[in-house]
Amino acid sequence: MALTIGVPRETEPGETRVALVPDVADRLLATVDDLDIRVEEGAGQGAYHTDADYDAAGCLVVGRDATFDADIIAKVAPPSDDEVDRLGEGQVLVGFLSPLERPETAQALADRGVTALAMELVPRISRAQKLDALSAMSSIGGYRAAIGAAERLPAFFPLLTTAAGTVRPARVLVLGAGVAGLQAIATAKRLGAKVFGYDIREPTREEVESLGASFVELEVDIEADQDESGYAEQVEKEKQERQPELLQPHLAEADVVISTALIPGQPAPLLINEEAVAAMDPGSVIVDLAAPNGGNCALTETGEEIVAHNVQILGPTNLPAEMPVHASELYAKTVAAMIEEGLEADAFAPDFDDEIFAESCLTRDGTVQNDRVRGLLGTAEEAKA
Structure with a gap:
């Protein structure tokens, strides 16, 4: 049979x-x-x-x-x-x-x-x-996020020299260096943007930099009164808790933010608070790939595209279906x-x-x-x- x-x-x-x-x-x-x-x-x-x-x-x-x-x-x-x-x-x-x-x-x-x-x-x-399949679809999601951000940003991605003057490249910050994040970095780089990548996992620095992006390192001051292992654990804990605060100046300088920090089965970690959104330039774009789990941005609305503080915030739930x-x-x-x-x-x-x-x-x-x-x-x- x-x-x-x-x-x-x-x-x-x-x-x-x-x-x-x-x-x-x-x-x-x-x-x-x-x-x-x-x-x-x-x-x-x-x-x-x-x-x-x-x-x-x-x-x-x-x-x-x-x-x-x-x-x-x-x-x-x-x-x-x-x-x-x-x-x-x-x-x-x-x-x-x-x-x-x-x-x-x-x-x-x-x-x-x-x-x-x-x-x-x-x-x-x-x-x-x-x-x-998860990695394959995440790669498509990262690519599509960068393309969508470039489409919506009311400015060029690449450095452009014209008879009227020179246009600086867009600054793109990608939060999370998993499959989706790395693909977003690679795509934004190919589009000519100046790209920065952040991940709480220090070993991802090499992958981010290998794609031509600059790695964002968050400095945390901790009293060094414990052994090396304990110090490292405390730094990690403090960094996690203070990520939104420490990321804020980097977010303020970005024209585009693509956030990809997602933990299956858990609410997405908050990385972008409302104060950070308000500090971004008018017309800036946030593409929140963690939207299905609540979003990395405090203002993300799952499945919606909104404008808050003159910043465009996209909360896509199925980017692979767009390709x-x-x-x-x-x-x-x-x-x-x-x-x-x-x-x-x-x-x-x-x-x-x-x-x-x-x-x-x-x-x-x-x-x-x-x-x-x-x-x-x-x-x-x-x-x-």
Whole structure:
């Protein structure tokens, strides 16, 4: 009996990506014997892939019911309540599942006997790099943030010499030197801005400087009356607590600030207070990539673009969806890698003792597998009681 993969049309507002693109589907069909890929009508439309493209790749273009009647369901966004209700015992769901933000969805999937593999839980190990969808999407987000900031800034990014005089380059400050932050730094640098990068983790200095940016170091004065280890810990604690205050003069000098400091499942750390926003020049731009978790800026409104103290503050929640062609292509490759990793004799039978599946597995055998999600569910039950 053929292994079947279903690719539904995404229904979450603003989601334009698709979980498998025709080229990746074609490669999977060539690699795996006795495989059927069912793609819902119109699933690739937002990413500029037609039903005819999928048909030419060897996929079956079907209705929604037939799409969900598959062994493996490949999605981008977490499933809606309706989509959860369509899933059942023994099916496998692969996608971004927002387990720490939506633990109740994990419980619903477990109750229906679904094996759910969360792409954001894939471990950060070298063997799993090809499955790292989170990094791929973060890279797109960082790029898009820099492009969006350049579009909205009422001034040039690069140094420009004209007959009327010379225009100085824009000053761009990127907060957070993870994947998104580093991509934002690289993109702003390519656009000709003078770029500065900050991260509380000192080892990131080398990565920031390797991209041609200047590393912002926050000086903290602490009484040196303890051993070296204790001193370092105290400096770190003091720096964390005083970040908004210490960053304020650097923020005031920036034309653009791109903030990317985000901790999954936790409120985003406050880095930009209202006083810092008020100190920025009129027309300056803040792009807050931490908006889904409340934002690094005190004035950020999730999913909105506002103006406060004559500063433009953007709180995007899904920048990769603004680049659906490449976002879908990269995401599809990670999903295909996840499926291929779990194949055994052309059947999907992952080894849940393997680190990749042990960590990415959100639900299995009727239970929530992830400890942090179980803890969140327990906290929710206690609150109800």
